[in-house]
Every structure is written in structure tokens, then in C-alpha cells.
Amino acid sequence: MINAFKAVTNMKQTRSTDKKYLNPYTDFGFKKLFGEEASKDLLIDFLNQLLPDYHQIAELSFNNPE
Secondary structure (H helix, E strand, O other): OOOHHHHHHHOOOOOOOOOOOOOOOOHHHHHHHHOOHHHHHHHHHHHHHHOOHHHOOOOOOOOOOO
């Protein structure tokens, strides 16, 4: 499984003149990091880290918020 916290760290760019950071504590950052179909595995892993073993998530689907 993907480590959610490692993914946040990997979003930093290493060029010394152009450093960018996605803040997962903001609404925009959280949605960009976890709210897309491509990051479904990352979201499942993040939620499973927070939940007890008997409530682990195996699958999820995204609904259109509009």
C-alpha cells in the first residue's frame, strides 16, 4: 500500500529556485491530494491508517459534487 504521508513529502519539488509544497491541511490541498480518481489508493490507505482493523475500507467510489 501507499503511505499517505510519504506522498505528501514527495509532492515537494527539489529544485532550489522553484520549491512548491501542497498543504494537505487546506481544503484545496486535501482535495487535490485525496479527491481524485487517480489517488483512490492513497485515500484508502490514509483512511485505513485512521480506522480500527474491523472497519477497514476495501473499496470506495467518488461521487460528482456538482
